Amino acid sequence: MTPPPADACDAHPLSAAHYADRAAFEQAEILENVEIARGTYRTRVAAPEVVGRIFPGQFLMVRLAGQNDPLLGRPFAMYDVVRDASGAAVALDFVWVVGGKLTTALASRQPGDTVEIWGPLGNGFALEAPLDHAIFVAGGIGQTPFLALGKELLGKAGYGRDAARAARVTLCYGVRTSDLLAGESDFRSAGIDLCVASDDGSIGHHGLVTDLLTQTLDEAAAGEKLQVVCCGPEPMMEAVAGLCATRDAACLVSLETPMACGVGVCFSCVARVVDEDGEWDxxxxxxxxxVFDAKRIVW
Known part of the structure; x- marks a missing residue:
């Protein structure tokens, strides 16, 4: 399915820069569904239409095929892209935590089962090149969009676009306890420096992930071009945004506002964002x- 031209989408009365008319819908076969941390799963689906268009920071909506409870899909960030021997993108991974009705049911799905997906959705990450150091800050399940972005910045994966490059990528990752740390080997294998904080001290730094960010920023050399990117619980993102503001460090946040439709129709996922005129809407x-500039969010 070929997406409509941009001008056709922009003519829509509710158009946005990344309106969902450009998404594809697929009945996607589950290839893998494995637990990678306590209550945290990585699901791999064969989705040639979606995977050929998606790039880091975008998401997809997932619905259980053949069921109407729950009726609506749920949003999941793209974690990684799987490529065949020729380098062609053939499948994608998304990582998630068991919580509600859909994720509880999804945990029991096996290879060969089918889910309905539509995407890519959202604006994704667009970082300005070149960067000396990209610093990711994640809390809870907020690490999920950062593996693909880190690979792209380090030149280890491409997504059919001109993308920024970074000499170094660091992930500051905060969890409540050690058995919730998900994807550690994936990040290290990609060449991403991993710094971990835990609330209970069972792994890494005993304290807040913002402590790790402060330390990383303190260690930056004068004149280095830095970019902080953050995803996780809203109080954590607000704290990161405030810290970056005091350091005059560029910061992007990927909001986890609950979404009901994912396509811009229901207006359930609104956030207060400052416009160019200085007023919020x-x-x-x-x-x-x-993904928004952290300075523009009204927390």
Missing amino acids: YKRTCVDGP
Whole structure:
């Protein structure tokens, strides 16, 4: 399925820069569904239409095929792209935590089962090149969009676009306890420096992930071009945004505002965002985001 031209999408009365008319819908076969941390799963699906268009920071909506409970899909960030021997993108991974009805049911799905997906959705990450150091800050399940982005910045994966490059990528990753740390080997294998904080001290730094960010920023050399990118619980993102503001460090946040439709129709995922005129307005996270300049968010 070929997406409509940009001008056709922009003519829509509710258009946004990343309106969902450009998404594809697929019945996707599950290839793998494995637990990678306590209550945290990595699901791999064969999705040639979606995977050929998606890039880091975008997301997809997932619905259980053949079921109407739950009726609506749920949003999942793209974790990684799987390529065949020729380098062609053939499947994608998304990582998630068991919580509600859909994820509880999804945990029991086996290879060969089918899910309905539509995407890519959202604006994704667009970083300015070149960077000396990209610093990711994640809390909870907020690490999920950063593996693909880190690979792209380090030149280890491409997504059919001109992308920024970074000499170094660091992930500051905060968890409640050690058995919730998900994807550690994936990040290290990609060449991403991993710094971990835990609330209970069971792994890494005993304290807040913002402590790790402070230390990383303190260690930056004078004149280095830095970019902080953050995803996780809103209080953590607000704290990161405030810290970056005091250091005059560029910061992007990927909001985790709950979404009901993912396509900009229901207006359930609005966030207060400052416009160019200095006044704030409600923006839909699913089509105007989920990635925003941290300075523009009204927390």
